[in-house]
Amino acid sequence: MSEISTGEQERIALLNLLSVEGIGSNTVLRLMERFHSAQAVFSAREVELAAVPKMSAAVLARLRAVKADGDVGKLQFETAQKANVEIRTFWDEDYPPLLKQIESDAPVALFIRGKLTADARRLAVVGTRSATAYGKRMTREIILGLRGSGIHIVSGLASGT
16 A cells, blocks of 8 residues: 555545544544545545444534644644644555554554654553542653653554543
């Protein structure tokens, strides 16, 4: 799938696609395999979208309420730019090859602050959607304690409640 464009407008469309409830990386990978761009997904006919495996009527309805150049994706893109955060996609040449090997479970977008090197030591932070105040505080202390150590901290940045 390396022929997929990853320019600014495509990244914004990808972020808008990911903003749709019920669409995650696995669904995006299936959609991109079929339509070859996030922008094309938004302009696809309903019958074409419905033919994608596991695409429910409810998800289709939510997708139709979003535009490729919608505000959610634009805001995420602009916020990342202002914070010097790189948005690297599954289709970028420098996407981590080991991460790409997990195929349908690989995140289609990585938000990278700093420099991501192939040989770095990494610590993945995986949490719960219902973290306790103590859990949040301890995670923060551990992560802040590792700052400057050369260890890359990897997090999905999922929003917990």
